[in-house]
Amino acid sequence: MIKMKKITKLLSLALGVLFASMFLTACGGNHELVGTWIWENDSNWIYTFNDDGTGVRGGGALNPISEFEWTIYETEDGDEELHIECPIAMFAVYSERWSYTVDDDVLILDSLQQGGQGLRYVRE
16 A cells, blocks of 8 residues: 555656756747747737746737737647637637747747637747
C-alpha cells in the first residue's frame, strides 16, 4: 500500500514536470510569435505576444487594450494551433483557437471557430 502511494506521487510529479516543460516550450522566448504585430487593415489594432505566455491586444477608441494568455498546442496531425484565453468577467474566460503562419515579418491568423478570417499582421 505504501509503495503504491509512492509510485502515485512520483507519477504525479513526473506528469507535472512534463506539462510545465511543454507549456514553457510552447510559449518560450524563442517562439516566432513573441513580439508586437500590427493589423494591416487598421494600424490601431495590435497583438503583443510576450515570452511568458501573456499578451495584450486591441487598440483605438472602440477596441480598448485587453490582456490574454496564449499557448501553442500540437494537433494530432502535427500542425500547431494558437490558443488564446481572454478574461471577460470575474470568473469567465473567452477561449479562441487559431491556425497561424509566420512568414518573415508577416503573421496570418485564421480562426478555427469562425472560418474565413485570414487576418494579416506585420511585425512592429
